[in-house]
Amino acid sequence: MRVWLRHAGSGAILGISLVGALLLTIAIGLVWMPYNPIAIDLAHPLAPPALHHWFGTDEFGRDVLSRSMLGARISVLIALATVAVAITLGTTLGLLAGYLRGWTDRVLMMGTDTVLAFPGILLALALIAVLGSSNGSIILALSTAYTPSVVRVVRSTVLSIREREFIEASRSAGDSALETIVRHVLPNVLPPVVVLATSLFGWAMLSESALSFLGVGVPPPAPTWGNMLSESRPYMDIAGWLSIVPGLCIAGTLLGINLLGDALRDWLDPRRES
Amino acid sequence: MAVAHTLKTLAVCGVLLLGCAIAWARAGEVPRAPLLRARLNSDIVSTNPGTRRDENTDGVLLHIVEGLVASREDGSVGPMLASRWSISADGRVYTFALRPEVMFHNGAPLTSAEVVWSLKRYLKPETRWRCLEVFGPTGIARVESISAPDPHTVVVTLDRAAPMFLTTLARADCGGTGITHPASVAADGSWITPIGTGPFQLGEWRHNQFVQLKRFPLYAALPGPRDGNTGGKHALVDELRFLIIPDSSAARAALVRGSLDIIDNLAPSELMGIRGRTDLQFQSVPILDCYTVLIQTQDPALQDVRVRTAIALTIDAVGLTKAITRGNGSANNSPIPVASPFHHSVEAQLRQVNVAKARELLKAGGYDGHAIKLVTSRRDPQMFDAAVVIQAMAAEAGLQLQIDTVDWPAHLSRYIAGTYQLMVQSFSARLDPALSFGVFIGDKREEPRKVWDTPRSRELFDQTLQTADPASRQAVFDTLTRDFLEEVPAVVLYNSSHLSVVRSAVIGHQNWVSAQPRLWGVSLR
């Protein structure tokens, strides 16, 4: 660990700081927020950042800081849940396809190719329209769009290692397919999956904000950084803080996640060191 | 080193090229004066009046076609292609005298033959005329015959007296019952293009980009000033272009930059960005639309009138209106819009917010704190904002509302089927107060979208359709309003105002209560 930290460099440290700040914000937000994030105050709309409201207020007089804190929780939750579902489902399917080959593989590949042929945003849009706007349907829609990528990565990794000696050894030692998969294949599949997970988190967050921008995101009055950004559009030139704050939050979080992902990749793949 | 050097050269060349392109393009950007550019927030859906339609389509097509009668500035009905008319004593026979000087866009003169042809075409089911049901079994009357005793007279005979007949003919959503020349339709009955009599004719329709209208030089205007859809309609520019710009922020920016001349309905949220600019003219005109919260009275949670009254008592219509419309709306609890001539003291009553009473009523009505769903849509930002504000206001009385945001088709479908508990809905401008009440009153079994289904309300409503006398109609409207406020089948929130913003070079633009764009009589300096 200490060796890794020494090699980590400024990138990883910045990444850890940003992610740490995010987690801290969420943790604080669980117990305290300066104002009720959904309480409206029609007497003070579009107030600029000041002592009373550090990040100003939006068009309904709601405190932007409180909404950003709650938004952090919701945006991160949606992204995390999406990643969790996509990784779990994708890894399982990818393992099955890559290890078992044959018809299982062909059917699974046809399925993933079909899903991949749909433009992701549109698939998500259609699914959310069918299921109704809610956190659950957004998570389901985004995971459906991202699972094929995970399946592909896992499958290609499995394909490249299934012919290796230790797999042969395990098979000839009489282990069942399941045992081989869990004890030998899975640990080798994990590194690229972990890296993919960090990228997925970023994509999921971006997609959620894009969906909110198109009007099908998390339903009101719950704030996410994405829907705060989209609702700030008419006021961009007179109330810039409304778009700067959520934009910076998204950018900062993604930056932290990407830097952390980079550091993770370097740690897991020592060949790249030098 | 060499690679870097090459890259740097390429970059510099690229920037230079870009600069040249920009300069060259800007040079060609001289706007031509006789062109007036207005905005539509979505493409029109057809050029066949009164058939496939939405509000934007009606607005554009009413520059091209005209009907026998048309709406005046105050919403009443006035002459258009018919210079005058007479109604028989039993109210069934309408005799219209046509104006002799009117020409179609293809040069043919207007005669009774074309009028008869047009009217009969509307009444054919395959035309899919939007207002055909008004002349069907559940409508105001059936048309028994349409005849042309001479080239300048048209006689329409109904099966019974129908005071709303002319109002229906003038309705924008009926296409103004616009008279078109038979050459508008192909031999097999399919629609070609609208050959009408209006001050403009259809030019180019470039889908999702713009609709171009050209001045009709042979237009014969009525004498007098502009008056609603009638009066003197003069095309003062050679070319009219309705640019299709769905995004209101983009529209505002286009106006500011000079790529657009007129926004006749600026979204209130865009107002703050341009208030105070001296190169723009602002005008706010109250229109006869209606923003309301519909209540499904058959839902078990909302059957008790005390619960419904409680909901109404939590809503501060004045505060809500001011916030959502940025001061460009009129709070109203009555179905009759504030700008209507029939809006008097009874209609002007506004409920006072009373959170304590609301709590009491909720308890008495058996409300147990469970969430009631409020359906809204983002298609209209005001509808969306209203839901957010109402939810917050209701929460103060302990009323838990859960906002269900759906897209427009889902919203419409649920509205028509009545499958909601609470729904924020906006109704486009109705020029006659009977029509304003008509959106609420009806038989739920036949039309699930109607929220007010009591024998008394339906009876009173029928009365308003049967009389033409303003005084007696006003009395009935007053009674209906009182009942509406007591029984709370819906909570009316406000009537909006259309905020028009035009560049200072635009002369003569004036919005009116129907919320349609009206670009005759408008010119550029």
Add this chain to the structure above:
Amino acid sequence: MLGYICKRLLLTLPTLLLVAVAVFLIIRLIPGDPAVVLLGEGADAASIAGVRADLGLDRPLPVQFFSWFGHALRGDLGRSIVSGEPVGASILQHFGITAAVVLVAVTFATLIAAAAGLIAAWRRNTAIDLAVVGAATVVLAVPSFWLGLVLLLLFGLKLGWLPFVGYVPFSESAGQAVLFLVLPVVTLTITESGVLTRMMRASSIDVLQLDYVTHARAKGLSERAVLVRHVFPNAFAPTLTLVGLTLGHLLGGIAVIETVFTLPGLGRLMVDSVLARDYPVVQGCLLFTAVVYVVVNLLVDLCYPIFDPRVTAR
């Protein structure tokens, strides 16, 4: 080679059929009747039934599907419910705009990424490397539509250098057309160059460490020759795959950019037609996109051997 192409295309047919069925079913699962949308708030049951019959929506689902698919195979994608215009022509028109923006932007992004990634890898751990990696990472984190909005505000509104809204086709005025496309292309270029640069840099680092590069240097070749003729082609191959994937996913993802810049492109057409329940347009668009996606991936796979001779088209 031709046989390989044909075989690849044939293999995609079952997928395309699956896509067609999936689109057909999903769009009909979404609540909301197109007939109701057409008729608006005053629609009564009789008119709705009449319009549904007009649109053929009252036929049993399999009949509707085979009728549509049969026509599609012959090139007739039907007519839009909302506008009545032929779907095929509409798609091509919108696709032209999207393709212009996407192709130009991705080309620029690829050029930038190839150059920057290679240089950063070549001058690894120096200030240049840090700058490139830093820029690429930051760019990756910025939402494209936010960037677009900011650029639009700056150049469109505040500075007024570029037009704010709309689109002019090339046929009408090439100069004007370019103006309207500058901001969307710039936005897209910036956002896409981030991930491409990082990929290029990573693979360049890998290649630079390989034996034959050291060997080439030892032979006395100039740095420039080594980079251009030995490192670049091999390092570029994985980036090219990523370019293919990017082109594919941008076809839908560009909907947001088109919304910000009000461009009547394919992304916007798809979103709008789903939101309007315009079944023929949605079905036509998705079928079209699936076909384009397959073709693009095929092309990228075919180009791969050009850059990496170790990979042969099997």
